[in-house]
Amino acid sequence: MSHLAKKILESLNPLTPCKKWGVPLRQCPQFLFLLMGVIIIGVILATYSIAVYQIGDPKIVALIVLVIAFVLLILDFIITRSFERIAEASRMKTEFINVVSHQLRSPLTNLRYSLELLSSGKLGKIQEKQLEYFKILEENTQRMGDLINDLLTVSRIEAGKLPLKKEEISLGTLTKKIILKFKPLAEASNVKVELRVPKNLPKVLSDSLWLEQIVENLLDNAIRYIKNKGEVKIKIKAGAKKIYFEIQDNGVGIPREEQKFIFQKFFRSGNVLKYQTDGSGLGLYITKQILRLMGGEVGFSSKENKGSTFWFTIPIKL
């Protein structure tokens, strides 16, 4: 109980975010606003009482008001500067992700091409045992490449520089294509994938590449987080203005206390880490942000050890 009380107090304390961000007190916008509020109230009261009791000298009252106004102006300036610094830090972080992911691409390309040449057998005969290791190297360069691409996408989303095309797309056909692509993974994981689409589903106006990425992310998660064997059921329905896409699995689910973090970037659920070490924690963040740009919505319901159901909506082409 005292723990809870402490938590409530902490959330009421305006200085908590500044402590979290590492901003010193004299630059903490929350603190400065509070200080300004207190000063303004104090000034009103002081001016009032001075004016009432010493009405004989309005010059002093005017002087005090001027001085106080000047102090408030300085405070204002500091607050604006502090916000600038925070905004600047956020921009630098996005820039940093962008530069790092670009810089990682060149060495990765070198690795990938060298590896391809090595494993092609053009440089000499390859032993069976060596092939296995080439395969490991290939899979891991692929993983690194995917991660770098996700990072680049995140930095583009955050910089507001993610151009989306507007194409007429049949979500049913697109989903069928992706299920076919995931067939080997589904079979290897002993997972059955089922799709239900109504016959005359209206088309959507969206970017096909990104929509594919969204469906892939959701299907990949559904399959990956099924322990042993299981089933994934996809349902697509048309509403008046939107198409509704739902994907249900009977996998490990998401623990209740972690559900609120699920769309945050780099978040990975604790129970998932036990089964799958692979994964960047960026897929669902990207999914949510792109759907937002497309005018859609995304959500889920989940029970630990029972499975998860993710859904999204996307506007119908009118």
Place this chain on the structure above:
Amino acid sequence: MAKQQDTSNGVKKILFVEDESALQKTFGDILKQEGYEVVSALDGEVGLKLAKTQSPDLILLDLILPKMDGFEVLEKLKEVPETKDIPVIILTNMGRMEEIGKALELGAKTYLVKANYTLQEVVEKVKQALE
């Protein structure tokens, strides 16, 4: 004399402008195996100079280069009569719409993003361009 004629008649010459020496090596090896002669340039200035003196049949050009970037090299190649008809394939990791559009507008024949092509696929594109 006879030997010189042989090289100019039979073997196609490719100029590869790329500052990553690892890529120079991999592409150099595979293109030589495919029977091409490869001339390497590690920066834009040398690339432009070699394009004029070596008269290659094809140029593989990266965009991010020391001294002179790929766009500038491409622009200068297209300004001069002796190099303006040499087909140029852009091979780079920059893959934004503006960059692709700009390179094609400047006269590049093909634009390949490294992350999306395997070594073998790039070699196929080179073969197609030389046919």
